[in-house]
Amino acid sequence: MMIRSEQDIIHLIEQDRWMMDILHAAKKLRLPDWWVCAGFVRSKIWDHIQGYSERTPLPDVDVVYFNPDCCDESVEKEYEKQLFSWMPEVPWSVKNEARMHLINQMPPFRSSVDAIANFTETATALGVSLDDKDNVILTACHGIQDAVDMVVRPTPYYVQSHDRAMIYEKRVSSKNWSRIWPKVQIVHILDEEY
Template structure:
């Protein structure tokens, strides 16, 4: 693993103009507890390791925020429209609203989240349990499992909320795109100790 994974991840993100522009847009909108999360962040790391273009294999960008006072799907759609200028599809989700639809989609209940880092800590794998946001001139990183698995190319299931079906589906696609990844069996799933934010 790289000696300073936080600095290395920051450098990789800074080197992708699209991600930098999206982070600046998120900050300008002043959304509550908003982060760019999950596969788009991991994907630039894996592409760097594979010597591929930074955005190869990244289908969309996921932006999340936390607003228990407005649980409207229309609000999420209106926010997505604010990112229409960008070349990749952008999915905006209020993490306070996720428990309302999660069980119908994935077959397991989702207890209410405390905040966005708590939601990030439930994402399907240790390598994609990530959030990044711009705070002034700095990047803030939320990494409940740390960054070891991400930079080691290890895919390990997060057993907090995801199912084996979701885990297999995601990892099958990822390995087709990034063959260097090592996917651990579902039986080796783990739980995060707690949501953490690294400055």
């Protein structure tokens, strides 16, 4: 199957029992504005495009939510414990995006989708969730083209200054994605703009 649309990505995820089990587990937490995001979605797309029959192992499965009324990190850890009790083999990571701007030294986010839009790369700024009828929904803050073209480029926030560009460059350098997925193309910005 060629991936040409958001619906194609949704279909790809719906056909993956493991991914659907993860989405159902996350939904059981009843978190406000929740999404499973980043590498969870991007790696599935890239594995499919590369023609891999085995899933590339994920360092973590990122569950994000948005609750400005309770920004205590220990609450996130309790959610992780609950998820581990249901699916202990999954490397869960739960974060309340209402506090993550402080960690990342960014302006406050307005929602989980706003936070996802400010992830480092456009191909990673993806998230999936389930609606009230358990249909998969996708947020693709910068579209899906970079993800399906396997192009890694910074989101707009990371091209606004040399310091932010350095964060992007260090991150993509540390990930070594082109070794895992040979079709990946990295856009380097320091040489071009600074």
